[in-house]
Every structure is written in structure tokens, then in C-alpha cells.
Amino acid sequence: MARLQKRYREEAIPKMKEKFGIKNSMAVPRLEKIVVSMGVGKAIADMKILETAMSDLAAITGQKPAMTRAKKAISNFKLKEGAPIGCKVTLRRARMFEFMDRLISIGIPRIRDFNGVSLKSFDGQGNYTLGILEQAIFPEVDTGRIQNAQGMDITFVFNKGPKEHTMEVLRILGMPFSKR
DSSP states (O other), rough: OOOOOOIIIIHHHHHHHHHHTTOOOGSOOEEEEEEEEEGGGGGGGGGHHHHHHHHHHHHHSSOOOOEOOOOOOOOOGOOOTTEEEEEEEEEEEHHHHHHHHHIIIGGGSSSSTTOBBBBOOOOOOOOEEEEEGGGGGTTSSSSGGSSSOOOOOEEEEEEEHHHHHHHHHHHHOOOOOOOO
16 A cells, blocks of 8 residues: 555544544545646647657656647647647556655655645645646656656546645645645
8 A cells, every 4th residue: 555545544534534523434535536747839849849758757657648639720839630739647546646655755845946835726626736847856757868848737636525625635645735
């Protein structure tokens, strides 16, 4: 069992039940999946940029990414319908907790001038999205061969619960929220 998964079961569920008066442990918000996506707009001109982004994402997550394609043609950006423009990975179960553990304990502390992640990135269903400016914060990526700094969006998808409940679950699991 992953370290963070064990922490969720042994620490987060009892604390959430106590703090919010939840009687059933199945009513505590549960992390269902983590979606990591990279939008590679430069891939329109050079396909090799997308291939390196996909290999970096595979190294970071431990899972082969799926290529995303443009849904509409946009002439101002020279974008054709169906052209490859990014990649994404959906992590579940053990891989999800392992990735989250590496993100919180290794990746986020390596961000330059870091003051905590924003509290304003929750959506209406209690899901949290985190934007990272470059993939170099992960130790799996060889920083010597990076030609283009590539950002990514990481979305933590919960099964249910208001924003306050999911925020508390993330805080118990170690997400460093900003004080502001």
C-alpha cells in the first residue's frame, strides 16, 4: 500500500469524521483520480516537441500518456482539426497515491520562490487543479536535455464533497496551501 494511501485511511478519515461530524467513513471525500495534462502549442510547428513532452510525462507519471488532438480548427493559430496539441495521463489507485506523494514531498519543494499553492483553484464540485510552470521540478526528468520548458496542469478529482471538505483532505495529506 502506498504511504499516502495509508495516511488517508489512518489519519484523514478519522480527522474528517471528527471535524465535520461525519458519521459514515464512506461519506468522507475520496480522491478518485489525478489527471496530469500538458498542452503543447508549439507542436503545431514541430512534432518532436510533443514527442519529448510525452516521454517526459511518461517518466514523471510512470504511465504512457494519451495524445490529445484539437477539436476545432482555428485559423489564427494555424491549427487544424484533429492536429495533435498535447498529452494527458489519468492516474488511479496506487499510482495516483505514489505520484501525489512524489509531487508533495519532492516536486513542490523544488519550485523556485515557492509560497504555497493557491486556495482559489477549487471548482464547484470540490476538485482541485494545480498549474506547474516547468517539468524540471521532478527528479525523473533529465534537466540537461530539456530544450523547451513545458508546463502542466494537475487535477485532483474527488468523488464528492464541498470545497471545504476536499481542501481539508488535501491539507491532511500534506498539500502546502498558501497562508494568504
